[in-house]
Amino acid sequence: MAAQLREVEAMAAALxxxxxxADVLICLPATLIxxxxxxxxxxxxxxxxxxxxxxxxxxxxxxxAEMLKDAGAEAVIVGHSERRQHHGETDAIVATKANxxxxxxxxxxxxxxxxxxxxxxGNALSVCGEQIAGSVxxxx
Numbered sequence: 001m002a003a004q005l006r007e008v009e010a011m012a013a014a015l016x017x018x019x020x021x022a023d024v025l026i027c028l029p030a031t032l033i034x035x036x037x038x039x040x041x042x043x044x045x046x047x048x049x050x051x052x053x054x055x056x057x058x059x060x061x062x063x064x065a066e067m068l069k070d071a072g073a074e075a076v077i078v079g080h081s082e083r084r085q086h087h088g089e090t091d092a093i094v095a096t097k098a099n100x101x102x103x104x105x106x107x108x109x110x111x112x113x114x115x116x117x118x119x120x121x122g123n124a125l126s127v128c129g130e131q132i133a134g135s136v137x138x139x140x
Contacts, residue, residue: 001032002032002035004032005032005035005036005039006039008026008028008036008039008040008044008046009039009040011024011026011040011043011044012039012040012041012043012044013043015043015044016043023045024043024044024045025044025045025046025047025074025075026040026044026045026046026047027046027047027048027049027075027076027077027109028046028047028048028049029048029049030048030049030063030067030068030071033046033048033068033071033072033073034071034072036072037071037072037073045074045075046072046073046074047073047074047075047076047077047106047107047109048063048068048071048073048075048076048077048106049076049077049080050063050076050077050078050080050083050097051063051064051065051068051076051078051097051100051101051104051106052064052065052097052100053093053096053097053099053100054100055100055103064100064104065097065100065101065103065104065106066103066104068104068106069104069105069106073106074106074107075101075106075107075108075109076097076101076106076107076108076109077109077111078094078097078098078101078108078109078110078111078135079094079097079098079110079111079112079131079135080111081111081113081115085115090134091130091131091133091134091135092134094110094131094134094135095134095135095136095137096137098110098135098136098137098140099137102137102140108140110132110135110136112128112131112132112135113128113131114127114128115127
């Protein structure tokens with residue numbers, strides 16, 4: 001929510017006071033990106049939680065990577081486990097979204113992970129390996 005932008009401002013102030021030894025990025029809901037970029041004042045990067053693979057068209061409610069870039073995002077996360085599980089996003093869909101991020105000039109952060117059942121069955125490494133192989137676009 002917009003009220004939580006104070007947290008972005010606080011983080012930006014802390015980073016100004018003590019410059020980090022690593023890149024710092026916060027990925028937020030798309031509705032907050034423009035405001036968060038202003039609140040961050042260039043001291044930390046702002047990214048998005050997800051994007052559409054499409055540039056434009058009849059995809060009501062979907063946000064293209066280009067739209068997120070235009071709002072000020074520098075990165076986008078794709079392949080969240082809940083999107084894979086609840087929205088049926090496959091490795092191929094994740095790879096397409098990662099390509100869309102690259103096309104728009106965004107850093108693509110590709111999530112992978114096993115379910116609890118897969119981990120308990122001893123399949124974590126094979127599941128994650130398959131997700132990496134299928135989710136990372138060629139040339140990345």
